[in-house]
Amino acid sequence: MDQSTFDDKKIVNGAMHATLKHDSAHKHVTGAAEYIDDIPEPAGTLHGALGLSDRAHAEIVSIDLGEVETYPGVVWVITGKDVPGVNDISSTGRHDEPLLAETLVEFHGQPIFAVIATTRDAARRAARKAKIVYNDLPHWSDIDGALENGGPVVTEGMTLKRGEPEEEVGNAPRRLKGQMRIGGQEHFYLESHIALAIPGEDDEIAVWSSTQHPSEIQHIVGHVLNAPSNAVTVHVRRMGGGFGGKETQGNQFAALAAIAAKKLGRAVKFRPDRDEDMIATGKRHDFLVDYDVGFDDEGRIHAVIANYAARCGFSADLSGPVTDRALFHADSSYFYPHVKLTSQPLKTHTVSNTAFRGFGGPQGMVGGERIIEEIAYALGKDPLDIRKANFYGDKGSGRDLTPYHQQVEDNIIGCIVDELEQSSDYRARRRAVIAFNKTSPVIRKGIALTPVKFGISFTMTAFNQAGALVHVYQDGSIHLNHGGTEMGQGLYTKVAQVLADAFQVDIDRVKITATTTGKVPNTSATAASSGSDLNGMAAYDAARQIKERLVAFAAEKWSVSPAEVIFLPNRVQVGDTEIPFPDFIKQAYFARVQLSAAGFYKTPKIHWDRAAGRGTPFYYFAYGAAVSEVSIDTLTGEYLVDRTDILHDVGRSLNPAIDIGQVEGAFVQGMGWLTTEELWWDDKGRLRTHAPSTYKIPLASDRPKIFNVRLAEWAENAEPTIGRSKAVGEPPFMLAISVLEALSMAVASVADYRQCPRLDAPATPERILMAVERLKSP
Structure with a gap:
């Protein structure tokens, strides 16, 4: 499909961009949604x-x-x-x-x-x-064991380098080194x-x-x-x-x-039952990050050198691209003038780890945010000020090049953060938190505002393609099939909205059918947050083909110009005549117009040379920011998330209700990863956290007590994606980093914020308590 043929401003606002319910929401609630275990079993x-x-x-x-x-x-x-x-x-x-x-x-x-x-x-x-x-x-089951046994890898690591980091890190006015452990995570899907x-x-x-x-x-x-x-x-x-x-x-x-x-x-x-599923299937990779950073007295980063070692398991699975994406996001939202990032995908005698929401990006980003936090405590400054000092600049500013040499052309992180800082009253609340901590002997508070910049596309270029099959039947009903899969995220609903909008018909006229390899071949995984981008455009391409045939038919039959054939809500205007959509389609059928099309889309402008560490692996970036405020008990390590405010960029939302739900769910899942979800293997290599009784995902009661989520309604994708929307599946997951940093501030208060607590993740109550005691010690 030629990119120049798509311009969302030519689409009349209809089903697309509307707040519509998830197509299966009522079935989920009533238990009527059919999953594989609900299918009547054949005899025998x-x-x-x-x-x-x-x-x-x-x-x-x-x-x-x-x-x-x-x-x-x-x-x-x-x-x-x-x-x-x-x-x-x-x-x-x-x-x-x-x-x-x-x-x-x-x-x-x-x-x-x-x-x-x-x-x-x-x-x-x-x-x-x-x-x-x-x-x-x-055998060895963790990163330390792998390193002690020579550091065997399951696949080749990657290096990203720009500038002269080894020289400049030592030339900077200030320098610090550190290490951070970032835990893994069980997927814990409801259906095994x-x-x-x-x-x-x-x-x-x-x-x-x-x-x-x-x-x-x-x-x-x-x-x-x-x-x-x-x-x-x-x-x-x-x-x-x-x-x-x-x-x-x-x-x-x-x-x-x-x-x-x-x-x-x-x-x-x-x-398999839940225990078997958790024991025999892969999880999010845990990482050990070693970093060396040079910076100045204003907190501006001069150079970063970091190594990301990962527990990958016994086989490669997706560990190569996962650890690659960790490096792609180790810069978080910040420009590093000189940088060298390396990955180390280590072999361990554990189940092979695999894809998980964010696909290594969250681990990379947590490492980048730890560097900012370290600098802030070293200088005695608000971490938000250090963040702002290091944000990527506008295109052409000289501060717009990533470690992988892609130019950041669509940077709106400063606008997102400024708006959230004002709307959440961050500065006044931070002052109030500091004042509270001065007089509270046991309960301490923390607050943090953290940004998100997340690249959208598969880094394997070939995966950035999709197909769709669309049939329009004689009665005007529409059959939709595409290569994307529905796992509760609302993809089917969004793509149906695209099709309903293209034909200007009610969404109920579009039948969403099961994904099957017999209809759309050679599909990519529904992953990398690209489901709507790829499949929405493929469905639009199929609709475009059918509409072009219908316009040509109407222009010839009624002797009008193609410009006089206009699709209106549930009808088609041909010259001065308006024809109900079903009647128009029936006439086209009897005129032997082909009413079926296979659509196709491939993401433009992307390319990647892994060996050189250079290219444009991402079509665009999605942005967001979150402010979280927490309270910890310094005697037990227990904590509460008191409030979270989120402002997230999804471009022009295809469905605001679904997108807000994705932001909320991603944040809570990310919060679980960084606070309560801990994987533990014993000395025999047995996973001991293999059931709900031993592995704690967030409950409804764990969510922020005050939870404000807004979409950046003014945002619009600079690239011609479907409806100028942006991906929403993975980017908001990283908003939960604000909780980890708020917990860090609360812990740091026991030593008057003089030292970075260096909290590892997950920051369980045990780790919070140990960090408090460590800072209390002389």
Whole structure:
């Protein structure tokens, strides 16, 4: 599609930009929304369960599955040797992630076999009957252990460099060094992983999968079955949450279900329980950040050198691009005159970590904000003043180049922060917090205003494409299908709004149908916040094609110029005549006008040379800012988030209600990551935080007591995206950094703000208390 053909100012305001309810909201509330486990099971459906390793790193000496195979109800037990194609489900093509381990296990909980039985309960009970003999090998489950054992990596790291950082960091008037640990995070989607496979004729198989990437499931299933992609059809109507955890991690369950279904000629379903899901699937990467920064007495940064080491797990999965994106966002909203950033994707004997909302960006940004915080405490200044002194400048200012040499052309962070500073009354509230702390012996308060600048696009250029299929039927009803998946974020609703607006019909006339690889091929994952950008434009392109045919038909039939054919709400004006939309479409059908189109879109202007560390990986940036105020108990470390004010940039919102919901949800999820959600492995490499009883996500009662969220209504995307909107899925996640920094200020108050507390994340009550005691010590 030619970019020049799209100009949102030519679109009459209709469904697009309107506040409309999520298409499935009423179904979610009433329980009528159909998920895979709600689909009526075909007669004779079998159920699968995983047989998991109980060693972190070991050779498999022998496997005795006799009691497993003879357990009542068991039909078949799958091992690695039973895979018809290739025993590998790696998303990168590195062949480093076996579907089922055969001779070596590399994390506690790695699947070794799978049981297929007549009931789910029988399959799970049988899976515990295996007798496996191991030869234990040395293992390490964290970043420190990996570094102590030579720092092995699962994939190549990356370096971003500009200027002369090694020289300039020492030439700066001031210099500091530090280290920060940033924890991982469990996705904790409400619907666990699940796959249902139904065999078809010849080599055909249909798979229903809870996945953000149907085309990858299609590829992996074909890979393990030794079948072409055209034999595999993957269906996804909705997921009960994804957050990145269903971008690659669904491969395991879909592949096993497909193998068993083809072998046994019966439908097969895999649905792990919460413990198994948490043990056997990847999480957000945790990082160890070492930084060295040179700055002046005004707080202006001269040079930054930082290394981002990550716990990646036993295989590469998406660790390469995740650690890349961490470096892309290590600058946060700040210009570094001289900079060198390196990543270190370390191999550990844990489950392979994977995509998670923000995809490494949050970890990079937290590191960047820690540098600002360190400078502020070193100079005795308000961190907000240090932030403002280091913000990127306007295009052409000489302060507009990122560490990866992309020019920041759309910078509005100063406007966002200034508006929020005023509307939240930040300065007066900070003075009040300092005054309160002077007289309060136990409860201490903190407040922080932090910015967000987040790049939008897949850094793998090829993924920045999308397709859509649109049919207009004789009665004027419209069928919409595209490659994006719905996980509760409202993508289906937004793309339907685009289509309804293009044809100027009521949204109820647009039928949203399940994503399927049989209608739109070669789709990218619904990830990188790009779902609406890509699929909205693809749907618009399909509508444009159909409308051009309709305009040509009407101009010829009624002898008018094309300019006299105008789509009005639920009708079409042709010259002086107005025709109801359904009647107009029926006439076009009888005139043999093609009323179907496949739309396509690829993001323009982006390119990336990873080896050189240069390019334009992002089409544009999304911006935002948050002010959070907290209270901590210095005797227990417990805390409350008293108030949060957010101003976020989504360009011209496609649906303000959905976008505000995304901002609120992202903030609370980010707050959980930085405060309560802690992953912990014991000395045997076992994940001990593997259930709601041991892993604490935020509750409704944990949200800010006062929670003010606004969209920057004056903002508009400088790039011609769909409706001049901006992505909203990931950027607001980082707004929660304001909570971490507010907690830091509250802790710092016990030593009169003379020292940066250097809080690691998550800042649990235990860590808050230890930091308080550390600062109290002489």
